[in-house]
Amino acid sequence: MPAGAVQAGRHWSDSQGVAYRTGRSILALTIALGLLVATGLGNLWLHPYFLRLPRLHWKLGLVALALVLAVVHDFVLGPRAGKPGAAPSVRVRASWIARINVLVVLVIVLLGLGLLR
Numbered sequence: 120m121p122a123g124a125v126q127a128g129r130h131w132s133d134s135q136g137v138a139y140r141t142g143r144s145i146l147a148l149t150i151a152l153g154l155l156v157a158t159g160l161g162n163l164w165l166h167p168y169f170l171r172l173p174r175l176h177w178k179l180g181l182v183a184l185a186l187v188l189a190v191v192h193d194f195v196l197g198p199r200a201g202k203p204g205a206a207p208s209v210r211v212r213a214s215w216i217a218r219i220n221v222l223v224v225l226v227i228v229l230l231g232l233g234l235l236r
Contacts, residue, residue: 188220
C-alpha cells in the first residue's frame with residue numbers, strides 16, 4: 120500500500136498498512152482455528168467413543184508434530200535461510216522441514232476422514 124493511501128477513511132503509512140494487513144490475516148487464521156477446535160470438541164461431545172480410537176491418538180500426536188515442525192521452520196530455520204549469504208545447507212533443511220510438514224498434514228487429513236467411517 121503506498122504511503123498516504125486511504126483505507127476506510129483513514130490515512131495509512133506503509134508500516135501501518137503492513138501491520139493492519141497482518142492483523143487481519145491473523146484474525147482470519149484465529150477464527151479458522153477456533154472453528155476447528157469447536158467442531159472437534161463438538162464431535163467428541165456427540166461421539167465420546169472417538170477418545171478410545173487409536174486413529175484419534177495418532178492424529179493428535181501428528182498435530183503436535185506438525186506444530187513443532189511449523190515453529191522450527193518459521194522461527195528457526197526460515198529466518199536463517201532467508202538471510203543474505205545463508206549457507207545452502209540451511210535452505211535445504213528449511214525446505215525439507217516444510218515438505219515433511221506437508222506430508223504430516225496430509226496424513227492428519229486422512230486420519231480425520233478415517234474417523235468418520
